[in-house]
Amino acid sequence: MFSYFQARKHEISEYLRAFFDEKADALTRVNPLGRDLCERLHAFSLRGKMIRGGLVSLGCSVAAGAGCTGERRILNTASGAAMELLQSGLLIHDDIMDRDTVRRGLKSVFYQYAELAEGRGIADSYHLGESLGVCAGDVAYFLAFEILGGLAAPPEVQRELVALTARELGYVGVAQMQDIFAGAGGAALADEEVLKLYLYKTGRYTFSLPLMAGGVLGGGGPELLANLERLGEALGVIFQLKDDEIGLFGDAAETGKPVGSDIKEGKKTLYFGYLRRRAGAEEQQRLESIFGNPEIGEEEVQYVRRLVESLGIRREIQGRADKLADSSRDLIDAVAPSGSPDREVLRGLLDYSLARTR
Amino acid sequence: MFSYFQARKHEISEYLRAFFDEKADALTRVNPLGRDLCERLHAFSLRGKMIRGGLVSLGCSVAAGAGCTGERRILNTASGAAMELLQSGLLIHDDIMDRDTVRRGLKSVFYQYAELAEGRGIADSYHLGESLGVCAGDVAYFLAFEILGGLAAPPEVQRELVALTARELGYVGVAQMQDIFAGAGGAALADEEVLKLYLYKTGRYTFSLPLMAGGVLGGGGPELLANLERLGEALGVIFQLKDDEIGLFGDAAETGKPVGSDIKEGKKTLYFGYLRRRAGAEEQQRLESIFGNPEIGEEEVQYVRRLVESLGIRREIQGRADKLADSSRDLIDAVAPSGSPDREVLRGLLDYSLARTR
Numbered sequence: 001m002f003s004y005f006q007a008r009k010h011e012i013s014e015y016l017r018a019f020f021d022e023k024a025d026a027l028t029r030v031n032p033l034g035r036d037l038c039e040r041l042h043a044f045s046l047r048g049k050m051i052r053g054g055l056v057s058l059g060c061s062v063a064a065g066a067g068c069t070g071e072r073r074i075l076n077t078a079s080g081a082a083m084e085l086l087q088s089g090l091l092i093h094d095d096i097m098d099r100d101t102v103r104r105g106l107k108s109v110f111y112q113y114a115e116l117a118e119g120r121g122i123a124d125s126y127h128l129g130e131s132l133g134v135c136a137g138d139v140a141y142f143l144a145f146e147i148l149g150g151l152a153a154p155p156e157v158q159r160e161l162v163a164l165t166a167r168e169l170g171y172v173g174v175a176q177m178q179d180i181f182a183g184a185g186g187a188a189l190a191d192e193e194v195l196k197l198y199l200y201k202t203g204r205y206t207f208s209l210p211l212m213a214g215g216v217l218g219g220g221g222p223e224l225l226a227n228l229e230r231l232g233e234a235l236g237v238i239f240q241l242k243d244d245e246i247g248l249f250g251d252a253a254e255t256g257k258p259v260g261s262d263i264k265e266g267k268k269t270l271y272f273g274y275l276r277r278r279a280g281a282e283e284q285q286r287l288e289s290i291f292g293n294p295e296i297g298e299e300e301v302q303y304v305r306r307l308v309e310s311l312g313i314r315r316e317i318q319g320r321a322d323k324l325a326d327s328s329r330d331l332i333d334a335v336a337p338s339g340s341p342d343r344e345v346l347r348g349l350l351d352y353s354l355a356r357t358r
Numbered sequence: 359m360f361s362y363f364q365a366r367k368h369e370i371s372e373y374l375r376a377f378f379d380e381k382a383d384a385l386t387r388v389n390p391l392g393r394d395l396c397e398r399l400h401a402f403s404l405r406g407k408m409i410r411g412g413l414v415s416l417g418c419s420v421a422a423g424a425g426c427t428g429e430r431r432i433l434n435t436a437s438g439a440a441m442e443l444l445q446s447g448l449l450i451h452d453d454i455m456d457r458d459t460v461r462r463g464l465k466s467v468f469y470q471y472a473e474l475a476e477g478r479g480i481a482d483s484y485h486l487g488e489s490l491g492v493c494a495g496d497v498a499y500f501l502a503f504e505i506l507g508g509l510a511a512p513p514e515v516q517r518e519l520v521a522l523t524a525r526e527l528g529y530v531g532v533a534q535m536q537d538i539f540a541g542a543g544g545a546a547l548a549d550e551e552v553l554k555l556y557l558y559k560t561g562r563y564t565f566s567l568p569l570m571a572g573g574v575l576g577g578g579g580p581e582l583l584a585n586l587e588r589l590g591e592a593l594g595v596i597f598q599l600k601d602d603e604i605g606l607f608g609d610a611a612e613t614g615k616p617v618g619s620d621i622k623e624g625k626k627t628l629y630f631g632y633l634r635r636r637a638g639a640e641e642q643q644r645l646e647s648i649f650g651n652p653e654i655g656e657e658e659v660q661y662v663r664r665l666v667e668s669l670g671i672r673r674e675i676q677g678r679a680d681k682l683a684d685s686s687r688d689l690i691d692a693v694a695p696s697g698s699p700d701r702e703v704l705r706g707l708l709d710y711s712l713a714r715t716r
Contacts, residue, residue: 097489131455149520155513162507
């Protein structure tokens with residue numbers, strides 16, 4: 001599984017290198033910031049794991065069987081590169097919203113610009129960084145659609161890819177709005193709303209979209225596409241539930257994040273919803289002083305962890321993940337023939353999602 | 359000319375009403391902010407003059423002659439709506455960068471969200487407004503590409519439209535970066551750089567892109583498309599030069615903007631570049647205390663105006679506009695047959711651009 005995605009990442013990286021070489025020349029004709037932006041977007045995109053990009057190839061392979069070679073393979077790589085550019089654009093904007101100065105082990109893109117502006121002695125350099133970051137994210141989206149628009153795929157395939165991608169990204173935007181609105185205290189979300197948020201903000205977009213895009217490229221029929229969509233949804237929600245679990249119970253040495261970071265940030269995870277509903281009045285009060293409080297220590301984190309265990313919340317959420325894993329297995333069996341390498345990769349992805357601790 | 363664009367605006371508005379009705383339902387399935395966003399984007403888009411949208415029809419008409427009816431007309435309207443949504447997205451992001459709280463006679467979109475957040479007692483409501491505004495602009499882009507991706511045009515036409523639009527929007531993003539960077543004092547621009555900025559930030563995107571998109575929809579050949587591109591560039595730069603002139607010499611009662619607003623903002627217009635180069639040392643010093651100073655009064659504005667006149671700058675820049683108008687007339691004659699309604703509309707647009715005082 002890892003080697004499959006590593007190979008795809010290698011192909012997509014090669015594509016991006018050639019693409020940015022060409023675009024840097026084109027955008028330099030606009031002005032010198034064009035080349036500079038290409039270099040930043042390129043470096044930033046290369047730091048991703050490129051799971052989304054790799055899933056395009058996997059979806060195509062599932063749909064076309066052994067037929068996903070030659071021309072089709074090139075189309076997979078180009079579409080995968082577009083997925084990665086869209087992800088870069090979303091992350092660049094996300095970091096502005098969250099004021100995150102580090103991403104993918106680099107300074108976040110808007111912060112790179114803020115530092116550049118500060119170096120030139122510009123007043124209000126942080127805001128200029130944000131503004132340039134907004135533009136940079138926008139350009140990343142436009143480059144992605146330029147790739148999809150220029151794809152030398154059969155017409156109905158190309159059209160479907162553009163429409164599918166644009167539609168799904170619209171969902172991501174609206175889900176992101178709810179996420180930051182709820183995170184800032186603008187709305188309380190019921191459990192089902194949290195799950196829907198997981199589905200639309202990352203789940204479908206990270207798994208369903210690239211799998212379906214690949215399915216379309218591989219000539220898959222409506223039934224296969226529907227199965228890929230559902231499989232992506234299941235994998236996506238599992239991934240997010242696991243993310244929450246790691247955010248709560250994860251080991252700082254493994255995750256590289258401070259212990260209980262989700263608690264300190266007051267993240268509106270499914271755990272948070274369960275706790276709010278199930279804790280008694282006294283516990284509620286204590287929880288209120290803990291969630292969203294960056295000053296809390298080990299003791300408070302342990303308190304929340306114990307509560308999540310003792311109220312049966314961890315078990316129950318694990319149960320949800322297990323159920324989704326069961327349907328994922330069924331869907332994997334439905335889309336990929338027994339013994340096929342594709343089935344192995346998909347199972348590997350599922351197992352990894354379930355077992356990962358960071 | 360006005361009635362032509364008004365009729366197109368009417369058609370595009372009808373299209374947008376139906377489109378947002380449908381999208382509001384789809385995005386409400388994501389969460390309630392989806393419908394709310396559709397309402398805001400819809401109201402915001404309806405306030406535009408929709409020149410871009412109208413130019414698509416004009417480009418198609420020029421390319422197809424009397425053949426731009428039926429199916430093609432519907433495609434024009436849909437593509438025009440996409441152009442308007444892209445413009446809305448760009449303006450929404452632009453207002454965040456410039457911290458403009460009013461746009462098109464409404465509160466700017468990010469500011470609407472900031473007020474909403476403030477009303478809910480959310481700390482840091484301004485930043486939440488900015489974040490939601492970034493998402494809103496993103497969604498506007500994605501909706502535009504969803505329209506273009508779903509266009510029931512011949513495959514090669516649809517593909518060309520997506521690629522053309524995405525490529526041009528990438529240029530806009532990079533030009534916008536230079537504009538805000540220079541505006542914040544990050545770089546001094548030579549005259550030719552300012553003109554290139556005009557070309558890529560608004561000129562080509564406002565005129566060349568929709569004219570060419572229409573040309574593609576109308577089945578125009580490479581020569582016609584190249585002429586439409588050049589015509590759009592000429593019209594675009596004229597429009598911007600006129601904008602600068604109005605910003606400097608305009609009557610507050612007509613423009614609705616305070617006298618000398620461009621001077622107070624320290625806008626890096628072509629006039630500014632000429633002044634910087636031509637003024638003597640003493641004048642330079644005085645200019646430096648004036649440009650970008652929001653506290654200046656009538657006297658300073660008059661000083662700059664006199665200098666622009668006495669140094670022959672106004673005449674020279676007018677000469678540039680006149681030259682562009684000459685080539686525009688030639689290009690209009692080349693693309694639209696004598697006596698055709700299209701030629702009348704194009705000439706009307708040019709004359710309006712040259713004569714407008716607000």
